[in-house]
Structures are given as structure tokens and as C-alpha cells.
């Protein structure tokens with residue numbers, strides 16, 4: 001087993017940096033389905049470019065490298081204690097090498113362990129089997145899409161689709177509702193795994209296990225196969241689209257599993273995964289730990305389409321405004337939903353811990369006229385002590401909804417960059433004060449890292465790397481105005497229209 005640790009390291013790096021072939025193929029199909037020139041097409045081009053960049057740079061596809069979750073099948077007699085030690089060591093090394101972001105946070109103190117190791121992290125499940133080889137699967141599922149998981153207890157009354165009973169049609173309604181409630185916040189277009197039955201814990205586990213299926217497999221249960229096809233065809237009619245910008249493709253895959261339940265319980269558990277669907281697996285020689293085979297076809301077999309042509313046509317007819325901080329109120333008031341803003345110069349990161357802190361403390365730098373970026377990057381430090389950005393896409397902004405409006409006004413911020421949009425309180429503050437919300441493409445961590453030319457300094461390292469306030473110099477950082485200073489919100493519009501479309505699925509289909 002001398003090579004087991006090295007094999008685990010290779011598995012982590014491959015999973016984090018090289019999106020598998022089956023996932024790439026459906027993303028490419030989505031690109032073909034979107035009309036040229038739309039926001040969805042522009043976003044998919046960026047996503048596509050980001051996938052290629054991550055592979056070339058051997059760097060994380062998305063900065064949120066998720067909860068490392070390993071499922072190990074091994075023959076009787078294989079030493080599980082040893083294997084777990086090697087997995088932990090490989091995770092630690094991959095974190096040190098910036099292939100994983102330090103993501104293990106003490107839930108009570110907020111302290112980041114710095115190496116992705118902590119109580120309950122990484123997750124490792126063992127199962128024995130009769131085969132001679134060891135099979136290890138890994139999924140890196142980020143926090144943003146994890147937050148969009150949802151569990152239904154039937155019977156239920158659901159927004160849009162109404163009564164959902166304890167039958168296949170009730171399950172159908174739950175799944176459509178699950179796609180609706182995620183909007184673009186889990187970085188759609190996404191994949192869903194559904195677990196029917198079980199208890200609250202095993203139902204979710206079953207749902208997550210569905211995410212290990214191949215995108216193009218066929219469900220062995222014909223009834224569930226029909227349900228999967230129905231969901232895939234119809235969820236896309238909700239019109240949520242990539243990043244919730246509206247569009248033809250909202251869902252890229254749907255896999256449903258079933259297990260028994262208690263007479264009193266009927267759970268439908270839905271695990272939502274973003275487009276950055278990072279899962280891989282290896283088959284190992286049980287004696288040496290050497291990799292014999294990969295479970296999913298490698299991403300390198302499917303080259304992503306060259307986005308140059310499509311991106312160029314996509315930006316035609318779209319107003320592009322270049323801004324540099326400090327930005328004036330007048331510049332902001334001239335922007336409208338749909339404009340593309342290109343930022344050059346200073347930008348400051350800030351997410352959950354910082355927003356809470358700023359509510360009753362001063363900022364360490366002058367933020368008047370500045371831009372705050374909801375981002376928790378992957379960073380590395382070179383021998384001379386200089387910081388470098390390894391991955392830096394946006395995080396879900398809605399978590400800052402309780403704070404953002406107050407903070408905008410208190411510090412005079414003019415632009416907030418994030419993803420998934422924000423709520424009515426922020427929208428009112430944008431109008432009142434004169435600021436905009438800019439939606440960056442979620443998961444496009446390599447694409448944005450390349451726009452960051454320099455790390456000027458950092459504050460609040462005690463919050464941990466993702467939560468610290470990084471002061472950056474950017475060049476050509478593009479994002480779309482989705483909430484302007486005149487009370488318009490693309491997110492509110494898409495939410496409203498998709499709820500209306502959801503209501504069209506009220507009538508029974510599976511009788």
C-alpha cells in the first residue's frame with residue numbers, strides 16, 4: 001500500500017482541476033442550445049474557458065473546493081485505519097499546494113484549521129466488497145450548491161405546484177420545486193441527485209450518492225428513468241438559465257434513487273450540484289495502492305469549444321462600461337440592468353465574517369467609492385512572502401443580505417460584486433445611495449484569478465484565508481449589472497417569471 005497516499009493525492013488534484021468528460025459534454029450541449037448573444041451564452045462561454053484554464057493551470061476549477069467526501073470500497077482485510085491516515089495526509093498536502101482551499105471551519109469559534117482537517121472533515125465512508133481491488137470515489141461539492149439542497153416531507157403544500165402527495169406525482173412536484181427554489185444561486189446550470197424514502201439522514205445520503213452516477217447512464221428502474229427524463233425536459237422550461245440570468249438550460253442532469261421508508265415518513269431529498277460538478281474515482285491495486293484505472297472518463301478527452309467567436313458575438317449590442325475606483329455616483333446612476341461593467345484598479349474582497357464585523361467596526365481602508373467583491377479566494381505565498389491568487393470566483397451574495405444595505409451606506413461603497421443576486425433590502429439601498437450589484441460568473445475562478453494582477457495587502461487573516469479582506473489590483477474584471485440604482489433587479493424578474501412557469505406544472509402527470 002506504499003502508493004496509496006500518492007494515488008489519493010492524484011485523485012484530489014484531478015477532481016479539483018479537471019472536469020470529467022461526461023460533465024463537459026453536457027455543458028457543451030447547453031452552449032449549443034443557448035441563443036447567441038444572450039447573457040446565458042456569454043456565461044457559458046466564460047464557464048467553458050474557465051474549465052480549460054483550470055486544466056492547463058492544474059488549479060481549482062472553482063475556488064470553493066467543497067467538502068472533500070470519499071467513498072471507499074475495499075476487499076475484506078484491507079486496513080481502513082491506514083487508508084484513512086493516507087487520505088488525511090493527501091488532503092493536507094493538496095491544501096498546502098493550493099489544489100484545495102482551506103475549508104474546514106470550527107463551527108463555534110469560526111477558526112479555520114488551515115489544512116482542511118478537522119472534526120468531521122474530510123468525510124470518508126468505507127464499505128467492504130467481494131472484489132479484489134479498492135475503489136475510491138471523491139466528490140468536491142461546494143457550499144453554495146450545498147445550501148440549495150432541500151428535503152421535502154410528504155404530503156406537502158408547495159409554492160407554485162400546490163399539493164404534493166405521497167406518490168410519484170408528488171415526487172415530481174418536489175423535484176421541480178427544488179430546481180425553482182435554487183434559482184441561479186447554486187451556480188446553475190446544475191445537476192440534481194434525488195433520494196426517495198429513507199429517514200432524514202439516509203435520504204440525503206441516497207441523494208448525494210446519485211451524484212456519483214454517470215451523467216449519461218440509464219436508470220435501471222424504468223419508472224424512475226421516465227421521471228428523470230421528464231424532469232430534465234421540463235425543469236428547463238422554468239427559464240432560470242445559467243447563473244439565473246434566464247435561458248434555455250437550467251438543469252444538466254437528474255438522477256433519482258429509491259429506498260424504503262417508515263410508514264409515518266415520506267422524504268424526498270434533493271442534493272443540488274453546481275455546473276462545477278467535480279467528482280472522480282480510481283480503481284487501485286489493493287496490494288500496492290497503485291492506480292489501475294479511472295472511474296470517469298478524463299476531462300482531457302473533451303476539449304471545450306473555443307469561446308472566442310461566441311463571446312465576441314455575445315457582447316455585440318451590449319453596452320460595456322469601464323470603471324475604476326473611486327467611482328462617482330453619477331457613473332453608477334448611468335448604469336442599467338444588462339450592462340457589462342469592466343473594472344480596472346482597486347477591489348476589496350469581503351464575505352460573511354467581514355460583513356458581520358463591519359456592522360459595528362471601522363474598515364481598515366477607505367472604501368468610499370470602492371468595489372467590494374464577495375469572494376473567498378485560494379491563495380499561495382511565495383518564498384519572498386508575496387501572496388498570489390490561485391482561484392477567485394464569486395460567492396453567493398444573498399448571505400450578506402442582512403448587512404449589505406447598511407454597509408454600502410456606512411462606507412460609501414459604489415459597487416458590490418457577487419453571484420446569485422440580493423434581496424429587497426439591498427435593492428432599496430442601491431437606489432437610495434447610488435450603487436450597483438454586479439453578477440460575476442459563479443465558479444469561473446481561474447478566469448477571474450487571471451484578472452487579478454496584484455495582491456496589495458490583506459487584513460483579518462485571523463478570519464482564515466477565504467474570509468480575510470484581500471486588497472487587490474484588477475485589470476479587465478468583467479461582470480454584468482443585474483441590480484441597478486433605479487430599483488431594477490434581474491433576479492426578482494427571473495424569480496417571478498419562473499414561479500409563474502412552475503405553476504404550469506400543477507396538473508398531475510404521473511397518475
Ligand SMILES: O=C(O)C[C@H](O)C(=O)O
Pocket residue numbers: 063064142143144145185186187375376393394395396
Ligand atoms: O465559498 C465559496 O467561495 C463559494 C460558495 O461555494 C458559493 O457558491 O457561494
Ligand code: SF4
Pocket residue numbers: 062063064065066141142143144145185186187274275276393394395396442443444
Ligand atoms: S461558487 Fe458555484 S461553482 Fe463554486 S462551489 Fe459554489 S456553487 Fe459551485
